[in-house]
Amino acid sequence: MNVYVARQPILNQSKETVAYELLFRDGLQNSMNYKINGYAATQKILSNSMVAFGIGKLASNKKVFVNFTEQNITNGDVELLPPEMVVIEILENTEPTAPLLAKCKELKDNGYTFALDDFVFEPKYQPFIDLADIVKIDFLITNTAEEREKIRYIIPQHIKLLAEKVETQQEYTQALSFGYELFQGYFFCKPVIISEKTARVDITAQFMLMREMNSAHVDINRIEDIIKNDLSLIHKLLKYINSPYIGIPNEVRNLRQAIALLGINGVRNWVNLVCIRDLSSEKPNELFVILLIRAKFCELAAENIPAKNSEKDTAFLIGMLSLSDVVLDQPIEKVIDELGLAPEIKAALLFRQNDLGQLLNMVTDYEHGDWEKVKNWCHENNFSEELLASLYNEVIHWATKMNEDINGSIQ
Missing domain, CATH: 1.10.3210.10 (Hypothetical protein af1432)
Incomplete structure (x- = not known):
């Protein structure tokens, strides 16, 4: 079986690549195939990707961010990847159920790192915040300077903020000034146009x-x-x-x-x-x-x-x-x-x-x-x-x- 994967870089404040988010599919048709069970697909993708690619090579020996369903976490599929390699992304529509929180605490004790994806604050997500090492803020959803800055005051200081879907240098500079430590998006692919570059x-x-x-x-x-x-x-x-x-x-x-x-x-x-x-x-x-x-x-x-x-x-x-x-x-x-x-x-x-x-x-x-x-x-x-x-x-x-x-x- 072939594993389809793309990777998106995650950069630090110095614009150095420190990790990649991996986007998996078990076939191109999966983008429109809603009959495939998300849990089974992720389980198959994880096991096959370890064999087909070697995740260390795929991510240039940097950490990988991977989305997991609740069932993938509670059934132990996360443990197919070593804790020093993977960041477990909890999706925004995941409910903080008792079995999930118990398993997450166990994984946390075993050295795993957690990120909350597309985070929008609601009181019910406080147990996830207590577990999180990284919180990802979608700059297309959180689209005003006031909202982006407010997040830094809501989230405890020991948790890193990752600004995702950062598309311009201005957004990167803004996030940097608000205390965001990680960045994901194509901001470095958007040029700052100047009238004439000095010819050296x-x-x-x-x-x-x-x-x-x-x-x-x-x-x-x-x-x-x-x-x-x-x-x-x-x-x-x-x-x-x-x-x-x-x-x-x-x-x-x-x-x-x-x-x-x-x-x-x-x-x-x-x-x-x-x-x-x-x-x-x-x-x-x-x-x-x-x-x-x-x-x-x-x-x-x-x-x-x-x-x-x-x-x-x-x-x-x-x-x-x-x-x-x-x-x-x-x-x-x-x-x-x-x-x-x-x-x-x-x-x-x-x-x-x-x-x-x-x-x-x-x-x-x-x-x-x-x-x-x-x-x-x-x-x-x-x-x-x-x-x-x-x-x-x-x-x-x-x-x-x-x-x-x-x-x-x-x-």
């Missing part, structure tokens, strides 16, 4: 390299000349290609050899990876991880569509550039024009009109756990749902290791 030498060089590498006719000698004139780029390229994960059998000792072994597509991927990493260095590292996942997921999906196999490198590029506006705090139209991208890449990034744009839509739908839309894409493209789930698992592992390698290569 490194940004100019990075853009020059990206423009040359992504042009219709790549001049490899020109690429070599640009890299030669920047000692840091030489260091990064040699460290990257000598990384065990890249898989080059012999140690590479010079720039020409590195370029020849990687080939044009390999150099293009390296350029886009390193430049995006450098240009987003002031952003949360999770932004770069999301771009890695998008790029590789786009590439592998395109590779497994016969009509799109030849466009897999373009698909990788589209995923990598999909948040260029956020990376550079510039309108994406301006970024795309400056990079001189081909018309079909522009159409995919700006309007999601062509097949590659729809592929990018599917990847972002997968990020959000919008399984019905993902299922529709699979149907329209005659794509195996089981294969897609397997590819996502592969992508998560690849992105985790690549993030380590790229960050290592730029230090």
Whole structure:
């Protein structure tokens, strides 16, 4: 049985990823299949996910937040996961019954951590508050500054507040000022647009390299000349290609050899990876991880569509550039024009009109756990749902290791 899972990052006050919430399904059809018992589905998902994915690898060895039904908790299914790994999320519609509270107290004594999901205060939930380590506040529901600030006075100070569905930098800053300690949402994916970014030498060089590498006719000698004139780029390229994960059998000792072994597509991927990493260095590292996942997921999906196999490198590029506006705090139209991208890449990034744009839509739908839309894409493209789930698992592992390698290569 395949396990479908997406993950959403949870960040701390320094915008560092400290955990992931895992969104499970046991099939894409489950988004509309109301005959499936929630308890049985969660039980099956937990046991299978431990085998199919390895939750530690899926969450990059960080904690995981997982929703549990009352029955999953009282029957002991939570204990399939070790206490140091999991945060038990109690859903907002769960009643604090005596059997549930007794089991929660037992789990708490055994070291488990509890979070209250989509919390709205009612006196009857006080026993849950007494157990909680974390309370999640939905910023779409609690949507005024007064309500968001009031929560901090209602909830005891030793309980951490997690602001979820935080969509803008302004909301993040507001939550921070009110004493929230954890954050979930896409606020780091919403750019603060400024009229003009001051051009620093490194940004100019990075853009020059990206423009040359992504042009219709790549001049490899020109690429070599640009890299030669920047000692840091030489260091990064040699460290990257000598990384065990890249898989080059012999140690590479010079720039020409590195370029020849990687080939044009390999150099293009390296350029886009390193430049995006450098240009987003002031952003949360999770932004770069999301771009890695998008790029590789786009590439592998395109590779497994016969009509799109030849466009897999373009698909990788589209995923990598999909948040260029956020990376550079510039309108994406301006970024795309400056990079001189081909018309079909522009159409995919700006309007999601062509097949590659729809592929990018599917990847972002997968990020959000919008399984019905993902299922529709699979149907329209005659794509195996089981294969897609397997590819996502592969992508998560690849992105985790690549993030380590790229960050290592730029230090």
